[in-house]
Amino acid sequence: MSNPTLRQISMLELIPRAPRKTYAKKLKAQLSDRGYDVDERTIQRDLVSLERVLPLICDARDKPYGWSWAETGLGIQAPAMDPIEALTMSLAHQYLEPLMPSASFNRINIFFKRANETLKESSPKLINRWRNRVRVLPELLRFKKPKLNKDVEQALYKAAFEGLQIKALYRKRGESQSSLRLIHPMGLVMKGSINYLICMMDEDPDQPRYLPLHRFERVEILDLPVHEPKNFNLDEFTHTNNLSYEYSKNLYTFKALFDYTAAAHLIETPLNSSQKTKRLEDGRLLVSARMTDTLQFEQWLMSFGSDVEVLAPGKLRNKFKILAKELIKKYDD
Amino acid sequence: MSNPTLRQISMLELIPRAPRKTYAKKLKAQLSDRGYDVDERTIQRDLVSLERVLPLICDARDKPYGWSWAETGLGIQAPAMDPIEALTMSLAHQYLEPLMPSASFNRINIFFKRANETLKESSPKLINRWRNRVRVLPELLRFKKPKLNKDVEQALYKAAFEGLQIKALYRKRGESQSSLRLIHPMGLVMKGSINYLICMMDEDPDQPRYLPLHRFERVEILDLPVHEPKNFNLDEFTHTNNLSYEYSKNLYTFKALFDYTAAAHLIETPLNSSQKTKRLEDGRLLVSARMTDTLQFEQWLMSFGSDVEVLAPGKLRNKFKILAKELIKKYDD
DNA sequence: ATATGAAGCGACAGATTATGTCGCTATGAA
DNA sequence: TTCATAGCGACATAATCTGTCGCTTCATAT
Known part of the structure; x- marks a missing residue:
């Protein structure tokens, strides 16, 4: 020693x-x-x-x-990242960039920078080729990310992690002025491009709230532990507040006919392990699976437009019937 | 020295x-x-x-x-990750886990492990709290990820990075037997839970192909540089092959009426910086923006079901008209 | 069986370095 | 001014580091 x-x-x-x-x-x-x-x-x-x-x-x-x-210095890292690790990191970088709030993302950029260093060293000529030859394609539309102050973000993370009260300038939706509030952070939820702070506010000490981080203007961490409801459960909270999309924990047996080309990918990336598919004579794909009842799933089905016909459960088929009628009402002029 | x-x-x-x-x-x-x-x-x-x-x-x-x-040893890392960096890494971990192929993901797990190590050291009691209090919620339905052999994945990355030919056992879609082929890897595309190798195959030396990585069974890297078409452009390839969803580079002015609660998030995370919104007297939200013509955008619109009425461009409104009619045909019995 | 070469290892000695100690100095607060 | 705190130079000694060399072991070629 x-x-x-x-x-x-x-x-x-x-x-x-x-x-x-x-x-x-x-x-x-x-x-x-x-x-x-x-x-x-x-x-x-x-x-x-x-x-x-x-x-x-x-x-x-x-x-x-x-x-x-030094802020920009590369530091020490051992063992060396091997080239495949480095490639994977550079991929992770591409995956994360559009998803994470940029303030967070910048904060861990140094790790990806190091991966690039490794690649540059092992094959300086190939790195450009790699950049031109790898794409992470978005699965869905990308929205503009709200701007997030780096210090605010940092303070909120810290307070949520350590369970400390904060005093914050927060602007309510629709309001143009922000006002000072005492807040008890209890958790964080990232959904799409928006991050929410789950917390208790002093003005309403019974009901937990979710506040988008980008509406905070200034945050001061106090040295007081948060007060929170007994047995608070984050998952339960997100469900009952429509942050996650589950309608209920109910399972149903889903059945639908899909246009083959539109849904061929389901054969290789099934909805879940209960899924069964069968190609019918008319070319369409019959898909069945046990699904939980979520808004998300319905939205996904609707995004197929007329490339899907829902067969079961009856309740869901009915929703599509109603949808059809409402669309006709809107567009049939 | x-x-x-x-x-x-x-x-x-x-x-x-x-x-x-x-x-x-x-x-x-x-x-x-x-x-x-x-x-x-x-x-x-x-x-x-x-x-x-x-x-x-x-x-x-x-x-x-x-x-x-040692494979599992923690190695050396300096400078120290600060706690906020470590929190951000643990977030990144949550973001990536459902997105990346698990073979890749495991490969860089060590970095996230180190972040947790840092947190454990700085506040051993809080780390469990953090785990219970942070969620990255999916924006869309998650499919089952196809299984991917770790060695195969590694070999394909390496070959794509270094531009080397491979000899591979590849199973065509629908076929149950795989066969040996000579392949020239040119790039990688990650889309949703599927990764594709973009390549030339010897059996058809003119047309680039995209092959899902999970259909490869064995890969052997040869020491021969790939032959590829002159001026190959990955983005062009993905566009013309429906891997990315762009119909064309055309911009149009989009206008639609949304149900307010269904689309309120657009106010804070606009489609792009050209977006304008206005709340009408009937409560609905008028949204307009310059958009590029993509299938993705249409799917996103359709996922709103009857919570949206497209006004412009006429062509798009017409598509919805047709959609309405086809749905009626399907469900009006 | 024998020769050969490559790699590891122990020993050694001289040079170099590392370390605790102490006392001096600079700086800011009381 | 006094006091406390830190940084720094000097020094002596112990500890170490390092190149060299020769021996051993093992696998391979002859």
Whole structure:
């Protein structure tokens, strides 16, 4: 344990990225916990010597000096990402980019940057080819993402994680002015391009609410633990508040006829493992499966337009009957 | 540069994760390139001394010994992930899990594992709370993901990245037997839960094809560069092959009336920056925007069922008219 | 069976480094 | 001014690092 290498590696792992910083004394304590009991002087010397060869920054404006990794520096990573891992990371990057709020996404960009570094090093010429040759295609329409303040986002995550009350400037839907509120964060829900804070508000201490993060203007974390209803259950909350789409936990046996080309993909990516398909003589595809009763599923069915005919359950077929009639009413002029 | 710490860190960064391995001699050469010119004996000694304190594995069955990081070991990472970064990573994890092919996803799991490690350390009690209090909700129906062989996937990525021909056992849609083919990989397209290899096949050397990865049974990478059509353009290919949904690059001015509650989210997450909304006296929401002509957009509109009435363009309104008539035909019995 | 070569390992010695200690200095707060 | 805190230079000693060399082992070629 008296190995200077290992101690220095541990120390490097303890130094945060700028703008956060740490101090010799703190490092001494942390290293001591890990079994490296050395003089503070040694740590100072280590820091200075590592600073010469790594992107470390010493903020010497105040004493004690604050040490951090340069914001853009690449740091250390071992073991090396292998090229396939790196490719997969660059894919993950493409998957996430349109989905995550950009403030969050930027925050972890450094990991994807490192993946690209790896690729660049292993085959500098191929990386451009890869970029031109890989696409993650959207499955559905992409909406504009609401703008989200980075500090606000960070504070809300932190408060939700640590279970601390916040004082926040929040603008209600439709209102142009935001007002100061005391809020007890209880959870986060990401849905499409909108993130919601699930919380209790002091003005109505019985009913949990969901507030889109982008309507927060300023957030201050208080040092008070949140008060929340006993036995609060996030899943239950999202269901009863139409954040997730389940109508009920009811299962029914679904049956429908699809246009073959429109639904051929179901053969390889079935709705679930209960699905059965059969191609009929008229070319159409008969699909049946046990499904839970969700709005989402109905929307998905409707998106097929006239390429689907629902057979069962009767209730669902009926909904489509009504739909047909209402559409005729709208368009038959 | 004669600092043993830095040399050892560099060395650790050069050691791959098991089952891949590296050798003392190779390390000597690589370190020499980086300016650390030391004897091979020194490297051997470093390896042995680091093995005692880090999850390194020495495969001593053959000589030269093969060195690697233990498959499950956590490795080194500096600078420290800050807690917010770690939270964001754990979010990214939730976003990706249902989207990525699981073979890929497992491959980069180690990064998310590390994020959890960070959280566990900073607030061991809160991590469970976080798990219970954060949800990424699906925007659309999730299908079962086709099973994908890990080695096959890895080989196809590699071949696509490096532009090498492959010999593969591929099963055509509908066929139960797979057959051996010579294939020239040109790109990858991820769409929903299916990944496609874009490639030329020797049996038809003019027309690029797209083959779902899960229909490959075995892949062998050859050491021959791919032959591909001149000026191949992936985006063009996906458009003309219905992988991406664009009908044309045509823009039109879209106008429709939405049920207010069904479409209220458009106010905060507009279709694009050209969108304008207006609430009418009857409560409905008039939405207009410049849109490109895509199947996807039409499907999205249809998924609203009778909660939308398309006004313009006339062509699109007409499509809905026809839809209404066809639905009536199907359901009016 | 023998020769050959490659790789690992122990030993050694000299050079280098690492470390704790101490005292001095600079800085800001009381 | 005094006091406390940190940083820093110096120093002596212990610990280490490193290149070298020769021995051993093992697999392969002859």
